[in-house]
Amino acid sequence: MCESSLPGGLVNHVVRIGATVRRPASSSTRFVADLLKLLEASGWPGAPRYRGIDEKGREVLTYLDGHVAWQPRQPPDVYSDESLLRVTQLVREFHDLTAGTELAGSHEVVCHNDLAPKNTIYRPVSGVLSPVAFIDWDLAAPGARIHDVAHVCWQYLGLGPSIEDVSEAARRLRLIADTYELVDRRDLVSVILWWQDRCWRGIEAAADSGDLAMIRLREAGVVADVQQAYQWVFEHRAPMDRALR
Template sequence: MSETHLPGGFVNAVVRVGDTVRRTPGPRAAYVHELLRLFERAGWAGAPRFLGLDEHGREVLSFVDGHVAWEEAQPDGVASDESLARVAELVREFHDLTAGTPPAGDEEVVCHNDLSPRNTVYRGEELRPVAFIDWDIAGPGRRIHDVAHVCWQYAGLGPAVEDPADAARRVRLICDAYGRRGRDEVVETILWWQDRCWRGIAADAAAGMAYAVRLREGGAVAHVRACHDWVAERRPMLERALR
């Protein structure tokens, strides 16, 4: 069967073969496969199914049909309030599903750790989120870690924001839809992610890792630093909006 390259990835070469996707397994593939099996057993449709390894040692995943929002410009439905709320509900679903299971280890839940529109499949005329892909760096963590990452990525917190008050409202909407009461730490955790992210790319690039060199050359380090500074400057306003 023929292979079609799937665009939108930054790390892996991903191809589609029929109703499947083939990807190079990440360094923690065994963990990720166990997690995807857990989702399958629970009947949770918010992640691809793990179908084994192919003859080239690539992981075989079910192809999740829909629209992956990896490009800069996106149709309105992707960033609508309804889609934003649904993203938060989907996160709540897999957090609740993984709480107290072996993959969560000693932590609260399993976190995806890279939730963003470019790792989300949207479907239907209204483009509602139905699944998250790219679970390579999932691991045991705290609920707030994913919630804060969602706020950063789906509300697009950074210099490109035109209306900071509306961005703050969207952060609140995400927290409300997730059903989070203790949200004092959200902005602090967004800053923690942003700091960790640019430093991580810079360190990996300095160590010669190809994906990181590519990202750095595309301006990712400078961009994420600018997002961090943008949030840091508006921290009081954002925290007020969450109270």
């Protein structure tokens, strides 16, 4: 069967073969396989299904039809409050499914750790493009609920210099925390800053040690973009902290 490259990944070379995708296996493959099996067993529709390792040693996952929001400009539905709400509900759902399981270990839940429009499948639901699933689970690990929630805030709100209306961003930040029913949200903005700091430093360190994918990211300006996003959140945190009170 023919193999076609899938666009939108900056790190892994992912191909489609019929109803499946193939991703390079990694040290996280076993954990991700167990996680995807747990989500499949519960019938949760928001993740691809794990189907084993192919003859070339790649992970086999089910191909999810739909729109992946990886390009900088997206249809308005992707940015709507409804879309944000649904993304957040999906996150709450898979967190709750992993809470108290062996996979979460001594942590609250299993976090995805890379929740972003570029890792989200959108499909028309009643004529409106809506988020239905997350892909790219290879960074998933035991963690705290607030970690994924903060990543959602950063990535789906696009927190950074391109934000024109801070109070609108603060309102939407609150919408995410409320929809998730995040109990302790005092540190939410600090955790967003922690992610941004960790992200650019991680890319920089890996690029310095010769990791080709990270060198490509740095050359594409990602380190500088994330540093600016950090600076923006740092400077505008007061209205966001207030909205969360």
